[in-house]
């Protein structure tokens with residue numbers, strides 16, 4: 001990347017307060033051009049508020065953000081021209097056909113009419129809706145609508161595409177095809193993708209992930225580095241004599257293991273490399289062995305204190321978090 005080209009997104013000390021609630025508490029990060037950037041966090045963490053500021057839908061209380069080189073407060077129209085949005089609230093017109101929805105969007109964005117038909121075809125083919133272009137959207141399934149929204153969000157060749165939970169509620173097949181489009185886009189058009197998701201398996205596909213909690217970014221790195229930061233692999237052993245295995249692990253390897261759920265359990269840096277040594281040196285018959293690497297679930301748990309599923313199901317947490325924020329703000 002030439003040094004003269006600005007990053008896709010550059011955020012510095014961005015703050016958003018709603019009355020007493022500090023929804024976003026001074027976040028800073030940079031997203032490189034062409035990157036697929038994942039934004040995770042429990043409900044009420046401040047993800048939507050941050051995205052809304054980046055998309056010029058909400059004004060920052062303080063701090064700065066530049067998208068594709070343009071300031072979100074002072075150059076809103078320029079920002080808007082260079083971004084695409086696929087949000088959770090559906091904004092397709094059900095009475096119009098797929099093609100009509102896209103044409104409307106092309107007009108709103110002032111796309112050169114000469115290039116519209118070819119671009120429409122390209123996008124509709126990418127999301128496998130070309131054959132359905134003349135059907136009304138009201139007849140589409142949820143997955144088809146979402147695919148059409150993605151096609152529409154891309155019609156004007158945005159530099160940065162914001163996706164808010166693009167695959168929520170979709171079947172695994174549609175989810176994986178949406179990911180195929182996202183990757184294809186990144187490769188063919190160099191589009192930067194900024195997305196939120198609650199699916200940890202999808203977060204794995206991101207180049208980098210930021211985890212937000214209570215208005216702050218608590219960690220930001222590649223999925224691999226994040227998992228490495230959580231630490232050691234977990235090894236679960238079935239043995240013929242657990243007590244003897246615990247003693248042998250301590251004496252021979254200096255490992256303090258425990259018996260959990262009927263199996264000898266411990267953590268080591270590199271589980272796979274360790275297993276052959278176990279078989280060779282433990283001197284206690286091993287009946288089963290399972291090694292598991294830290295997952296992004298472990299990462300989420302480590303940095304937010306809850307699993308993504310618990311975080312998702314905690315319906316009342318927004319209010320609690322807001323209250324906590326007010327209280328913690330008041331203490332400062």
Ligand SMILES: Nc1ncnc2c1ncn2[C@@H]1O[C@H](COP(=O)(O)OP(=O)(O)OP(=O)(O)O)[C@@H](O)[C@H]1O
Pocket residue numbers: 018021022023041042043044045046047048049050318319321322
């Ligand atoms: N318009 C608003 N007025 C008042 N408070 C708001 C407003 N929008 C968001 N908040 C508060 O700001 C905090 C952050 O909300 P936000 O929607 O950004 O979180 P989120 O991480 O996107 O959550 P979710 O995963 O549930 O979408 C919450 O406490 C929320 O109640």
